[in-house]
Amino acid sequence: MSSTPTPAPVRKVGLIGWGAIGRVVGSALAAGEIPGAELVCIVDNRPLGDTAPAPQLTMEQAMDACDLIVEAAGQGVVREWGEPILAGGTDLLVASTGALTDDELAKKLLAAAPGRVYFTGGAVGGLDLLQAVRAMGRLDEVRLTTTKLPATLEQPWMDEELLRRMRTATGPVELMAGTAREVPVKFPKSTNVAASVALAVGDLDAVRVRVVADPAATSTSHVIEASGSHGSYRFEVRHLPDAANPATSQVVPYSVLRSLAALTGRGGQIL
Incomplete structure (x- = not known):
């Protein structure tokens, strides 16, 4: 007797940052390009108005509404909010891995629970x-x-x-x-x-x-x-550098999206 597989739960995703990286990631999520992931909100310190494809919330509201938050706004966000996000039970995907050069911060993030922390490879391979x-x-x-x-x-x-x-x-x-x-x-x-x-x-x-x-x-x-x-x-x-932000590479948001696909269980991933 066969049984129907239980569908994987949809990850409710919050995005911190609506810059060069965040726009690509958020637009792809909003378009349904990452199966198993739903863009619930965007957090940014600037008013986004009608330009964003999801409601703009505060960080505290995002932590309540999401089970996974993607950081695409810089090392300062990781330092200020990384531990509270994880301690509140929300998972965190970090793009600004440079923040982890702070030993104390790295130890806090790796020890924080029940949320889990993940890092994306960004612009580098190997x-x-x-x-x-x-x-x-x-x-x-x-x-x-x-x-x-x-x-x-x-x-x-x-x-x-x-x-x-x-x-x-x-x-x-x-x-x-x-x-x-x-x-x-x-x-x-x-x-x-x-x-x-x-x-x-x-x-x-x-x-x-x-x-x-x-x-x-x-x-x-x-x-x-x-x-x-x-x-x-x-x-x-x-x-090639990103046209909107030459300090970052065009590939970085797509690296974030690949990491999200792996977290939401999309098949066929090279891990």
Whole structure:
């Protein structure tokens, strides 16, 4: 005697942020492109009026109305609201992984319950392989080089000399070299990739990061090189920057959507 399979419950999704990433993610959800996910609300600190495809709620209202919240608004949101969202029983999908370079915050999020926290890979690939290699033993060396247009990398902490070098450069200029713990703090909108690599490797201090400004760059480039006793690995990705926000890559919202599809149980996913 056969039985009819019980349909999976629909995830009620709230979206934080209606910027370059949030608009793509929210529009796809509203159009029903992610089976098993329903866009319930949008949270943003600006009035959205009739431009949004779902009601605009406060964060507290979203936590009550949703069982999954997608962060697409920056590291500050993760720091302020990550733990309360999880403690309230709502799951959280984080796009701004750079916030996890704060050890105390990372520990709080990973320990918070009953909600569960997930991270999306964003603009970089190879993380699944790095996690698999990590299970065999520690990687001896992991390097990440990120190259972007100078204007997308300007930061308030930069002195006039560094800004002048960036703005007048005719070739690549290294802006900073350090660990995956240090660099995302200085470039909060441009180095979530560094934190994602470190999460895959399991050690913020083991990942050495270089940030390079190149006036000739036609795409955003991330090069990951890793080696250990079990082998050596190299991944290179080149993305067109998002037209609305050149600091991020066009692919990032689609990475978020892929993560959502995996969370809602859509078949055929490469995990």
